[in-house]
C-alpha cells in the first residue's frame with residue numbers, strides 16, 4: 001500500500017495546491033512513484049502537467065463508478081508522477097461531490113484502486129476542516145498542515161492539532177502529523193521572524209524548510225505549472241527548496 | 257426585512273473576509289444599520305471590532321438554540337455596525353456546524369431573528385461553493401463574487417455564475433448577482449490589465465471598483481481590524497476605496 005500524505009489548511013489561499021504540486025514533482029524526480037490526487041471540488045491541480053482539462057474523467061467519475069482507475073489516473077509528462085484530477089464536476093454538484101467523498105470508507109476504497117503501482121500519494125484538499133478534508137485525513141497516514149506565516153496563524157495552529165487528535169481517536173489511529181509548514185514567508189516583512197520563532201519554539205513539529213513568497217511561485221501558479229517547469233531556469237531556487245522539503249519529509253516519515 | 261448580501265468565492269484566500277469587514281464598515285459609516293455575519297467555520301471576522309474572542313456566543317449558539325439573538329449579536333465600537341460572530345465552535349465540530357447551517361430553512365430563520373433592527377446584512381462565507389455557501393446564497397437577496405485578478409480566475413467565473421443560476425432556479429428566485437469584484441489587483445504585474453479588461457468586456461457585471469493588493473490591507477488583516485482603523489491614517493486611501501465600493505453596490509441594489 002502506498003504511503004498517503006494529506007496537505008491541509010484551515011485558511012484558504014495559503015499555498016496548499018502550490019505545495020502539493022511541487023512536492024509531488026520533487027518526490028517523483030527523486031524516484032518515488034507518486035500519485036497526486038485533487039480532492040478540492042474547485043480543483044485544477046497540475047492539469048497543465050497532463051495536458052488535461054477539467055473535462056477528463058477523474059475522482060468524481062471514479063467515486064460514481066463511471067470510470068475505471070486506468071481511465072481516471074493520468075500519466076504526466078514527468079516520469080514517476082501520475083495525477084488523479086478532480087474529474088468532470090458541474091459547479092452546482094459540489095455539495096453532492098462532498099457528500100460522496102465523505103461517505104465512510106468510500107475514499108479509502110477509491111484510493112486503494114488508484115494507488116496500485118505507487119509508493120506515495122499526495123492529496124490536495126479544499127481549505128477548512130470540513131467533511132472532505134476530514135475524510136482525507138481519515139484515509140491517510142500523514143498530514144502536513146500549512147499556515148501562512150502571520151501572527152493570526154499562531155492562533156489557529158492549536159485548533160488544527162486538535163482536529164488531528166480527534167481524527168486519530170475517532171477513526172484513524174495511524175494518522176500522524178508529519179509537519180507544520182510555514183508558507184508565504186516574507187522575511188523582509190516586520191514581525192515575520194517573531195512569528196517563525198514562535199512556531200519553531202511553540203510547535204516542535206514545525207518544519208525547518210519554509211516556503212517563501214516569491215514571484216516565481218506566483219507566476220508558475222498562474223500558468224498552473226510546477227515552479228521547476230518555468231522557462232530559463234527562473235524557478236530553479238524554488239524547485240530546490242522543494243527538494244529540501246522532500247528530504248525533510250522523507251526523513252520524518254522514516255522516523256515516525 | 258434587511259437586504260442580505262453574500263460575499264463568496266470559489267478559491268480561498270482571495271480577500272472575502274477583508275471585503276466583508278471593510279464593506280460593512282463603509283456601509284455603517286454612511287448610515288446603514290449593518291449586521292456583519294460570520295458563516296465561515298474558520299471564521300474570526302472583525303472580532304477586534306467588538307473586542308470579542310471566539311469564546312463569545314454567536315451563530316453556532318443561535319443555531320443550536322443555546323443563545324438568544326440579543327446574546328449572540330454584538331454591538332461594535334462603530335455606531336451602526338453590529339456583528340454576529342461564528343461563536344464557540346471546537347474545530348472538531350466543523351462538519352456538524354456545516355450540517356446545521358445548511359439544513360433547509362434554518363439559516364433564513366436564524367437571520368430573521370438576528371437582523372431585526374438592520375437595513376443590511378453582510379455574510380462572509382468559507383471559500384468554495386459547498387453547502388454552507390449554498391445555504392447562504394439560498395437565504396440571500398444579493399451576491400458579490402470575489403476573484404483574485406489573475407488569468408486562472410477567468411476560467412472559473414463562468415462556473416460561479418452557473419451556481420448562482422442554479423440556486424435561483426432551485427430555491428431562491430430573488431437571488432441576484434450584485435457584482436463580480438476583482439481583488440488583489442497588482443497593476444504593475446504584467447498581464448493584470450489584460451485580465452481586468454477581459455473581466456470588464458466578458459462579464460458585464462464586473463464592478464468598476466477593484467480592490468488593490470496593498471500593504472495597508474495586509475497589515476490591517478494581520479491585526480484583524482478594518483483598514484480605516486490603522487493608526488496615523490495609514491489606511492485612508494483603502495478606506496476611501498471601500499466608500500466607492502459601497503456607492504457602487506448601493507446604486508446597483510437600487511437599480512436591480
Ligand SMILES: Nc1ncnc2c1ncn2[C@@H]1O[C@H](COP(=O)(O)OP(=O)(O)OP(=O)(O)O)[C@@H](O)[C@H]1O
Nearest residue numbers: 012013014015016017018127213214217218221268
Ligand atoms: N510561495 C508562493 N509565493 C508566491 N505566491 C504564492 C506562493 N504560494 C502560493 N502563492 C499564490 O497564492 C495564491 C494561492 O495559492 P494556492 O492556490 O496554492 O493556495 P491554496 O491554499 O491551495 O488555495 P485554496 O484555499 O483556494 O485551495 C495563488 O495565487 C498563488 O499564486
Ligand SMILES: Nc1ncnc2c1ncn2[C@@H]1O[C@H](COP(=O)(O)OP(=O)(O)OP(=O)(O)O)[C@@H](O)[C@H]1O
Nearest residue numbers: 012268269270271272273274383469470473474477
Ligand atoms: N487587498 C489586499 N491587499 C493585500 N493583502 C490582502 C488584501 N486582501 C486580503 N489580503 C491578504 O490575503 C490573505 C487572505 O485574505 P482574506 O482572509 O480576506 O481572504 P479570504 O478569501 O477571506 O480567505 P479564506 O478563503 O481563508 O476565507 C490575508 O493574509 C490578507 O492579509
Ligand SMILES: [Mg+2]
Nearest residue numbers: 016017040125
Ligand atoms: Mg488549493
Ligand SMILES: [Mg+2]
Nearest residue numbers: 272273296381
Ligand atoms: Mg475568509
